[in-house]
Amino acid sequence: AQKVTQAQTEISVVEKEDVTLDCVYETRDTTYYLFWYKQPPSGELVFLIRRNSFDEQNEISGRYSWNFQKSTSSFNFTITASQVVDSAVYFCALRGSNSGYALNFGKGTSLLVTP
Amino acid sequence: NAGVTQTPKFRVLKTGQSMTLLCAQDMNHEYMYWYRQDPGMGLRLIHYSVGEGTTAKGEVPDGYNVSRLKKQNFLLGLESAAPSQTSVYFCASSRFGADTQYFGPGTRLTVL
Numbered sequence A: 001a002q003k004v005t006q007a008q009t010e011i012s013v014v015e016k017e018d019v020t021l022d023c024v025y026e027t028r029d030t031t032y033y034l035f036w037y038k039q040p041p042s043g044e045l046v047f048l049i050r051r052n053s054f055d056e057q058n059e060i061s062g063r064y065s066w067n068f069q070k071s072t073s074s075f076n077f078t079i080t081a082s083q084v085v086d087s088a089v090y091f092c093a094l095r096g097s098n099s100g101y102a103l104n105f106g107k108g109t110s111l112l113v114t115p
Numbered sequence B: 001n002a003g004v005t006q007t008p009k010f011r012v013l014k015t016g017q018s019m020t021l022l023c024a025q026d027m028n029h030e031y032m033y034w035y036r037q038d039p040g041m042g043l044r045l046i047h048y049s050v051g052e053g054t055t056a057k058g059e060v061p062d063g064y065n066v067s068r069l070k071k072q073n074f075l076l077g078l079e080s081a082a083p084s085q086t087s088v089y090f091c092a093s094s095r096f097g098a099d100t101q102y103f104g105p106g107t108r109l110t111v112l
Helices: none
Strands: A003-005 A010-014 A019-021 A024-026 A033-039 A046-052 A059-061 A064-069 A074-079 A088-095 A103-105 A109-114 B004-007 B010-013 B019-025 B031-038 B042-051 B054-057 B064-067 B073-078 B087-094 B107-111
Touching: A003 A088, A003 A103, A010 A019, A019 A109, A024 A074, A033 A074, A046 A059, A046 A064, A074 A088, A088 B042, A103 B031, A103 B042, B004 B087, B019 B031, B019 B087, B019 B107, B031 B073, B042 B064, B042 B073, B073 B087
Parallel strands: A010 A109, B010 B107
Antiparallel strands: A003 A024, A019 A074, A033 A046, A033 A088, A059 A064, A064 A074, A088 A103, A088 A109, B004 B019, B019 B073, B031 B042, B031 B087, B042 B054, B064 B073, B087 B107
16 A cells, blocks of 8 residues: 655745655555645646655755655655745655556645745 | 646536546656545545556546547546535646656536
């Protein structure tokens, strides 16, 4: 069975604060992929990052960074110096080899950044 | 490239009515998926297709049917809509199984 847990339902921060969104996953596959998607208030799903299970290097893209740790089955997402435009629902997802490589999503974390 | 498009964007149905949601992609992707998003539930897989002419059930397939007669189109049908099918429906596609999935803008369906 594949499962993704995003324990934080809602997070509220003030602009310029750093914020970390947690993601914990479960899988029996040895090869799998992890993803983060952003869903702004407009409703579309925006792809942010893909990471395969053999690559544990952390990644940084501008104010975004991701920490992948197989030992703790976690793939956490940090936004540095948050901005109001970062307000959105963020989904972590896991893809293994079942169901045509469909994504198993967490329930999402709603991030609100206030001025 | 338009990417992944969905028709319609919004729809209101009465219980028992039928309708078809259309997903189209212009990226020559092999794999296509239908998900539904409900409050507090994340996205759940309804049906998927790994190529033209093939379809398979996902996590929540009951009450839905699908067809993939053309590679670029993936249709989701509701034969007899029920209020429990009120949801936002997302279509996604990927080049192949291990590739990134790209999502359409979603269809908001309300069943009264």
